[in-house]
């Protein structure tokens with residue numbers, strides 16, 4: 001690692017690194033990834049252990065405050081989150097301003113940004129108490145925002161949070177219960193949902209997290225910064241890959257068509273890529289994909305749809321790609337998005353909801369990174385340099401002379 005801080009101001013030179021493949025933007029003690037080994041640790045704890053033994057709110061506490069909570073600390077934290085699950089009633093009218101066919105990510109992005117207009121007492125980033133209230137509010141309200149974006153898109157009435165339910169069950173209830181029926185959250189589905197949240201909670205300096213850090217480096221309010229993260233996550237090369245992946249698996253349809261799609265992905269004249277494959281950092285299996293695959297088997301088994309054709313195509317695609325020279329040589333392995341869509345689809349979510357659910361979970365990581373950054377006494381505004389390739393100075397030409 002070469003520390004090149006102030007290289008430009010001291011020597012008049014700067015590094016050129018498009019895509020930041022070799023540039024560290026910050027110091028962080030939150031998440032560790034060893035891309036060659038396929039290892040992911042939150043505050044030192046392996047993701048597999050957390051997915052198996054912990055739960056999302058405990059993981060949220062760990063990411064935010066650095067240590068696993070004691071029983072009393074966890075109870076207090078869960079209590080505070082639960083206290084803030086309601087959205088300001090006026091915000092329900094904000095949802096109603098959108099077209100019914102709006103993508104839920106557009107609604108989530110807009111609504112998260114709009115929270116700054118509703119919660120004035122938690123926008124001052126220089127006040128530690130306000131930062132803490134904003135943290136709890138965003139974690140608590142994100143499930144309500146995402147569930148309401150869904151309810152709005154299907155033309156059903158909003159379901160208010162039920163504080164007797166745990167975080168994941170409350171989210172499922174707000175998505176799937178209707179005033180005319182009895183909806184009881186299946187504990188196995190709730191556990192699978194919670195695990196999806198845990199697996200997506202943080203992933204160090206990815207595009208959306210870096211966006212949150214860059215936005216907050218200007219001193220912007222917390223809701224604006226997290227809305228910026230939501231916007232960045234939407235792209236198909238990042239969080240939007242889960243939606244694109246399920247669409248691709250359905251398009252493949254049957255295992256016999258897999259070679260055709262593998263050939264397309266290898267063709268350099270074709271922009272098509274195998275969605276859910278490859279990662280900037282992992283050059284080995286994404287450890288989250290392994291847990292997700294196991295979870296997909298459990299959930300589909302529980303629902304009695306283990307012969308689901310999409311799952312069969314996914315497994316066969318994974319098998320063929322992992323034996324293919326192109327994918328082996330380029331170290332392209334399934335990433336977290338490869339199996340998550342299959343689980344969410346089996347739970348009854350439309351593909352447009354996959355990325356909002358990712359955003360819900362990642363909110364915890366974004367906020368943890370935002371908090372860490374604001375607590376750094378050496379905080380500087382993020383301001384990359386550029387390699388200018390435009391014209392040299394020239395004189396303005398009057399329109400009649402052009």
Ligand code: ACO
Nearest residue numbers: 236237238239241265273274275276277278279280330335
């Ligand atoms: N299918 C086919 N070829 C691929 C794929 C893929 N999914 N991913 C990478 N490659 C190839 C590229 O064409 C490139 O080939 P080349 O060296 O011959 O030009 C090489 O592998 C390296 O790819 P880059 O795009 O340079 O790698 P980068 O680190 O910039 O991109 C990314 C990583 C964006 C994830 C990429 O692998 C991709 O587009 N994957 C599909 C989308 C996806 O699943 N995204 C989710 C990422 S995980 C997340 O955000 C939660």
